[in-house]
Amino acid sequence: SRTNRDQANAALVKLAPADLTEIQSAELNQWLTVSGRFPEGIEQLNETLKTRTYILETHEATVADAVVLSRIAGTVKSWSNDEVKLNRHIVRWLDLVQNVIGIKDEDKVTVNKDLEAPREIKV
């Protein structure tokens, strides 16, 4: 339910590193909400990860990456190659995060890092 999700999100915010900036904290809250509504918002996630290695633009993974990963991994696993190419920034990020936060090998989404994808042109 909505209340349960809000409570879970509030608990997750408490786990966030203390050195997040105000903007990063606000974005963390936003991503906890957006990721609760996937598949709505997947396009927004791909757009964000186009210009950021990690979701909050940190140099290491944060709770934002871990939670959003857990909420999208199943979807990414089901993607065809065309969907992978379309959402390449999510796939690139997911492969990084699943490998740096210690997801068990059997639970990882298999990513073909050499999949050929046409160059994206800035719009």
Added chain:
Amino acid sequence: MSQYKLTLAAKAPLVGYAALIGSFIINHEEPTSPIDLSFVDAAVVDSSVPESNTVLTHGTEGKSVYGTVEVLNALAEAFPNVLPVTPAASEWIEFAFKSFSGKDFKTLTPSLEKLEAHLNFRSFVLGDYRPSIADVALWGVLRANAVVGASCKNGTFINIARWYKYFDTSRFFGGAVETMNKEVLDIRKQSKVGQKKESKA
């Protein structure tokens, strides 16, 4: 106590940022901070050696290594735990300096396209999910080459821009360049003060 001295020429056509970044990382990882850094406000460190934009000197042996890629490789050899070089890393280091040292866009573009495609599904150049000496070499030479600098930043190459920014905001990469720029500015200020004093005398 420092064992090594790294000297960079700030007015070199291609400043040896890769060697600078490598040294920053080594000094951070090694408790003794074994590399002393110094800068000269000239195109070369040693006017008798054309390739001396970057010079690494071993304190006790006194032997010097010249050139950015040679110095980077010497640093990696001396500190293999900090900057491990796999065969894949070695290929990228070679690619970096061969492809991005020139200033002609016609020859630079295919190399940028290759890197762009490589970064479609990779956050860092090597596939093991962390920065490596391959990123040091590539970012260093791209940062030094004014011709490609703009297209790395403005998003003409979307993946490169993301990767480039990650390192630009890192204290070991962008931070190292910033430190150097500040010190070079100080050198310039001091030499101006010196000139004024001389002209008064």
